[in-house]
Amino acid sequence: MPYIRESIITTVNEAGEVHIAPLGIIAEGEGWVIAPFRPSATLDNLSKRPVAVASYTDDVRIFAGCLTGRKDWPVVPVENCPVPRLSAALAHSVLEVVEVQEHELRPRFLCRVAAEETHAPFTGFNRAKAAVLELAILVSRLHMLPREKIEAEIGYLTIAVEKTAGPEEREAWDWLMARVDAHFSDAGKSSN
Ligand SMILES: Cc1cc2nc3c(=O)[nH]c(=O)nc-3n(C[C@H](O)[C@H](O)[C@H](O)COP(=O)(O)O)c2cc1C
Known part of the structure; x- marks a missing residue:
């Protein structure tokens, strides 16, 4: 299996509006593959721009938030690039x-990779962050x-x-668990 790096991907549409989505980018040689399932705004944007x-x-609230309708995370411009990055990025790659x-x-x-930059230090692993990331993946596949x-x-x-x-991981976990609970309660209703 190839190496996959869990990222927050920003793209823009033809009107210049920014779209944010968590995606795992897949290592291929010196570059990366972005592989969105249809339908997807990321896919539509990449097809045009x-x-x-x-x-x-390492702010897992952004992964959890994007999957639970909280997409309004601050972005900042990237030099010589039409697409901004997350302001919470520790580092970014222009793809x-x-x-x-x-x-x-x-x-x-x-x-x-057209450009890369580092903005802040990586301060180490945390098990709850990894657990939130895993729950975010589960939430994106609840229907399957x-x-x-x-x-x-x-x-x-x-x-x-x-x-x-910590408080941020707990908040992200709670957003995702609310989505899991809603899924099971909908499933319960449809089987009655
Ligand atoms: C860590 C993580 C990795 C993901 N990787 C992918 C991916 O590689 N491809 C994909 O289609 N969706 C992936 N998803 C789910 C997307 O974030 C989600 O379906 C999203 O809504 C994409 O659709 P959009 O481009 O319309 O926003 C991932 C979710 C998480 C939490």
Whole structure:
């Protein structure tokens, strides 16, 4: 399996409006592949303006927020680039699309790294941050996964959150758990 780096991808549409989405960018040689499932605003934007910025952040509220309707995270301009980065980025890469591999479900945008910059130090791993990231992935796949698997994974991830979360990780976890609860309560209603 290739190395995947979990990032916050910014793109812009033809009107210049910014779109923010968490995506795992896939290492390929010196570059990265952005692979959005259809339908996706990131995909539409990249098809028309083939440049993205990958922001690398340890603020897991941004991953959780984007998946729970909280997309209004501050961005700042990047020099010589039409697309801004997250202001919370510890570092970012400007990714220019050099090839598109069309696919019915999941096209692949092969990108070269046009520029990279570091903004703040990485201050170490935290288990609750990793757990929030895992729960965010689960939330993005709720419609595909069986309830038992979701509950078993949440059971395990909860241990790290209870032992190691700060207020930001706790907030991000709560946003995601509200989404999980809503999913199960909708599923309960439709099976009645
Ligand atoms: C850590 C993480 C990685 C993700 N990676 C991908 C990805 O590679 N491709 C994808 O289509 N969605 C991915 N998702 C889900 C997208 O963030 C989500 O579906 C999003 O709404 C994309 O659609 P949009 O471009 O319309 O916003 C990921 C979510 C998380 C939390």
